[in-house]
Amino acid sequence: MKPLLAMRALLIIFGLLFSSLTLFAQDDSLYSFEVEEFTKKTWEWKSELTVAGSSKTFNQDSVLYPFKFQQDQQTKVQDLSLQIPLESRWDWEWSRLYLVGEFRITGSSLSETIEQTAVLQEAYWQLSTLDPHSIESGKRLLRWGKGYAFNPVALLERSKDPENPEAAREGLWMVQGILIPGTLSGLDSNSLTLVYLPVRSGINGDYQANLEQEDIWGLKLSALLGTTDFDLYLTHWSEKAETDWGFDFASNLSSNFEMHGEYAEDTDLSNKYTKSLLGIRYLTDNEITWTIEAYHDTSGWTKDESTEIYKTIENASAVAAKTALTELQSKQIVSQDYAYVKASLKEPFDWLYFTPSLTWLGNLADQSFNVITQLNYAPVTDWSFQLSWQQLSGDAYTQYGENLLGNKLELKTNYSF
């Protein structure tokens, strides 16, 4: 495979670069501190180079498998990817411009070609003469909510993948005004955000593909009361004449225990859905950080409904099966109840900068689950290595039992500059 060979060559060059940098690293004087190199510049940027190689095993028992591999039966696929994200900021006296994007090259043993993609995730201009208040215009990712894997109150953004909550997402074109009055009586700090998000054929059209024209208004009120953060969210869709709302909170109950929650009422095509989340983050005496979240979403299917969909894909006529498959693929969340548990152990056996973690994402309705084991190691400044193993399990006609992916082994190397 020529594309894969080229990608492997790149991986070797990357490895040589790492070893040379490690060998020739200089040991500066312990207390030397050249501050001047850190003074602010008009243009600043940061980037990363990530090379990832993965081996995936397909689930041949999945009802989705015949649709993916109608002619050529495949059990495994090897992928290699090179990813270069870039964050850049221009800061003039009166305004700022932010650009965030990503360039990716992917080669796969399934195809002869190398796929190249470039995504502009955020691009916005910010009026800074009003500091600490601001007005922003452009492509922006709002990231509303307090949850780690799920965000019920994320009413004006593309949905997050709970399997990879920190994955980069694309923003939406909008105008945003932020007012930070600071302290008001009874509240330690507070802020107010007003958002205008237009939907037209050329603007945010892919966000709401079923709408030709819409004007969406959003309001966020944030406050800190004692040791608890509160946010209230309100969105109004002018053409549909629909109003959604939600709230969230987060609080430190002790020096090693954090609790957070979200609730939202989301209307879609006259159906009112409620979404809620409750989560904790707990640090034990032996340095294990537990992140646990429970999520309920009435827009998901019940167990009987999802079972029916999988059975239709498997047994019904081609047309009915395709319809069911499209319905499944367009569903943002399959079931109504999920749980997310992540245990991360800091530097076990005195192995500094080594962090193993285990993540369990479970569909509580059909008892299927997705387990991700990760070993993270960052031995040298700006370099990190991640080895991960993902295993999906479940009975027939369950979400993770019917997933096309059976398991995945991935090695990722990252260099920041």
Next chain:
Amino acid sequence: MRNSSCFYAKKIFQSTLLLALLTLPFSLFAQTTAQEWLEAIDRDLNPPQYESYRKLINIEPDGSKKEFVLFTLKQGRENVVSLFLSPASEKGRATLRVGENMWLYIPNVGRPIRITSLQSVTGGVFNNADILKVDYQTEYNAVSLVESEQKGLSGINLLQLNLRAKTGNVAYDRLEMMIDQELKSPRTIRAFTSSGMLIKTLYFKNIKDFGNGIKRPSVVETDSPLYEGYKSIMIFAKMKPRDLPAAVFTTEYMGRIETLR
């Protein structure tokens, strides 16, 4: 002759007056009680409003190091915000502390996440409470003050100031601060759990005059019996007074802290 005597008398009076005026601030701030020493130490270590640059170094038993550079702003007794400037992998991260509340902002995540004081955003021996240090009197009550048998650099006996946490949310239950009376600065601080177990020792070194009346140790080192052989160092630079609006110390502003450098 009479003129000469008058001249000298006048000079002596002026000198005495000048001396009295010069020593007045010291007599006003003369520390006798544990609480007064606690307030004096806070004044010395944490000016009311300032900006500074800090370098954090984590040293492993084999001598290998990991360094971080932070830009820090502080307001009042309990508002602190820090921005990571280096290394590149951490650049743009910001941590905010308002009293007992702490948040971490990661550019990729794009929103503040609550963190706890016992976690560490840098790894190593310093935890979040050490990195986002607020005034000691915000978190601790002065319990007692005793003269130690240990001597400071000037040969005068060190004072031992004992502090106890005001609430259960504070990182360390009890602090034992050894104070150099001459320098009016802590030499060491030992942190204990409620059961009396030593968690870590902080060593204050290299007293430096940063200008604008700010004079304090420019190096803080720490080690811990829980991390045998490991050491972390914090070096302060360019500390100067800076007045900022309260709105800067809010979660909404965390993504813009880098613009204040």
